[in-house]
Amino acid sequence: MSLITDITRMWLTRTTKPFTFTNEYDSTLEYKYCDNLGLYVHIPFCKSICNFCPYCKEIYNKDKCDKYIDSLIKEIHLVGSGYTEKKKVTSLYFGGGTPALAADRIKEIIDALNEHFIIIEGIGVELHPDNVTIPTLEKLKEAGVTKLSIGIQSFQDKYQNILGRKTVDENKLYDVLSQVKFETISMDFIFALPQQTYDDLKKDIETAFSHGANHIAIYPFIDFTFTKSTVKSIDKREKRKLLDKITNYCLDQGYERSSIWTFASEKQAGYSSMTRDNFLGFGCSATTLLKDQFKINTFSTDEYCNRIDNHNLATSLTIRFTERQRMVYYLFWTAYSTQVDEKDFEKFFGKKLKKMYGLEILVAKLLGFVTEENGIYKMTLKGAFYYHYYENFYTLSYIDKMWGIMREHAFPEKIEL
Numbered sequence: 461m462s463l464i465t466d467i468t469r470m471w472l473t474r475t476t477k478p479f480t481f482t483n484e485y486d487s488t489l490e491y492k493y494c495d496n497l498g499l500y501v502h503i504p505f506c507k508s509i510c511n512f513c514p515y516c517k518e519i520y521n522k523d524k525c526d527k528y529i530d531s532l533i534k535e536i537h538l539v540g541s542g543y544t545e546k547k548k549v550t551s552l553y554f555g556g557g558t559p560a561l562a563a564d565r566i567k568e569i570i571d572a573l574n575e576h577f578i579i580i581e582g583i584g585v586e587l588h589p590d591n592v593t594i595p596t597l598e599k600l601k602e603a604g605v606t607k608l609s610i611g612i613q614s615f616q617d618k619y620q621n622i623l624g625r626k627t628v629d630e631n632k633l634y635d636v637l638s639q640v641k642f643e644t645i646s647m648d649f650i651f652a653l654p655q656q657t658y659d660d661l662k663k664d665i666e667t668a669f670s671h672g673a674n675h676i677a678i679y680p681f682i683d684f685t686f687t688k689s690t691v692k693s694i695d696k697r698e699k700r701k702l703l704d705k706i707t708n709y710c711l712d713q714g715y716e717r718s719s720i721w722t723f724a725s726e727k728q729a730g731y732s733s734m735t736r737d738n739f740l741g742f743g744c745s746a747t748t749l750l751k752d753q754f755k756i757n758t759f760s761t762d763e764y765c766n767r768i769d770n771h772n773l774a775t776s777l778t779i780r781f782t783e784r785q786r787m788v789y790y791l792f793w794t795a796y797s798t799q800v801d802e803k804d805f806e807k808f809f810g811k812k813l814k815k816m817y818g819l820e821i822l823v824a825k826l827l828g829f830v831t832e833e834n835g836i837y838k839m840t841l842k843g844a845f846y847y848h849y850y851e852n853f854y855t856l857s858y859i860d861k862m863w864g865i866m867r868e869h870a871f872p873e874k875i876e877l
């Protein structure tokens with residue numbers, strides 16, 4: 461399986477050099493001149509742990525969560541105080557874990573960020589359905605949150621049972637969401653679960669849009685090797701049929717495809733922490749992407765707090781990109797939005813996309829993966845499926861391996877991918 465990702469990596473980066481992450485790190489992050497910079501904050505606590513979930517998280521404990529947030533605020537000032545001028549950023553996303561469990565302290569975190577950054581495109585927070593209550597939503601709204609993302613997974617008991625999650629009361633959800641309004645209400649679903657049919661998935665999507673959502677994310681189930689999940693994903697052909705049918709259904713309904721997995725029923729609704737050129741990540745396991753480097757914080761909450769309390773960044777691993785590696789990274793994540801604009805590429809790298817990847821673009825066009833219009837490359841249905849298919853390999857070869865190691869070692873010396 462990793463043979464495909466290895467060959468693709470070598471070809472696209474024009475070198476046999478692997479992606480090398482080491483434990484050396486910068487104490488000041490050079491983000492001042494980064495355009496299209498986003499912010500991400502990780503809160504790694506959940507009331508109960510789902511055995512299919514790969515994210516960095518642990519069982520919620522109020523004291524531990526408070527101590528962690530104290531360190532998080534220190535990390536924000538440690539990173540932000542490198543520059544005197546406030547930096548304009550696109551959006552801020554709180555992910556987890558279940559960040560809504562810390563709803564009481566979200567405002568403090570936002571206030572700390574507002575001392576160093578000017579957030580122009582809104583603030584999003586992830587919630588478990590249990591957090592969708594009027595007091596929690598009011599607290600989030602008062603703190604300045606404009607977007608919610610709720611982890612539904614499925615409205616149907618048979619899939620909640622497979623995933624070991626509880627039934628979601630859709631009417632209660634709707635009632636609360638109608639009382640406290642937000643610009644974006646996104647709901648997460650998992651697809652490609654055993655025996656899942658198009659009708660099941662369509663029903664979930666219809667229920668979401670008729671019960672308060674104006675945006676949905678349908679993630680393909682990924683069976684990470686280090687989780688305790690016994691759920692197996694369906695086979696490739698079934699998955700493709702399901703993905704094509706559900707995409708066509710959403711497009712026929714007039715929903716806008718805002719990224720590979722997301723659809724919006726209203727123009728202003730958007731929720732994506734993935735499609736930014738650069739981002740700063742705060743908290744354990746959070747990643748930071750800058751022009752020349754990508755870094756990832758330690759997965760250990762204790763080690764995270766120790767480092768920060770000693771006035772050091774909690775970086776566990778850093779990769780310093782070659783130009784081609786950065787281009788591949790840029791193209792992979794920009795393609796997630798289903799289109800790549802050659803003008804944006806040239807602005808970012810100072811080089812023409814066609815000059816750097818002309819042959820690959822031609823092959824992608826001939827294979828029917830993309831179409832071109834005025835220098836904008838749009839992914840076709842076929843392209844989206846193969847992107848998804850490749851992303852699955854990438855996730856299992858790179859992310860699975862890296863996270864598997866980082867869950868066991870707070871500060872590994874080196875990882876080569």
Ligand SMILES: C[S@@+](CC[C@H](N)C(=O)[O-])C[C@H]1O[C@@H](n2cnc3c(N)ncnc32)[C@H](O)[C@@H]1O
Binds near residue numbers: 514611612
């Ligand atoms: C941090 S959780 C969302 C908020 C909250 N913790 C919850 O579970 O409701 C992020 C989302 O990742 C998705 N997810 C988790 N594990 C997954 C897996 N193995 N494959 C695909 N999607 C997954 C789920 O849809 C989940 O809602």
Ligand code: SF4
Binds near residue numbers: 556611
């Ligand atoms: S899916 Fe959500 S609630 Fe479940 S363990 Fe992952 S982050 Fe926590």
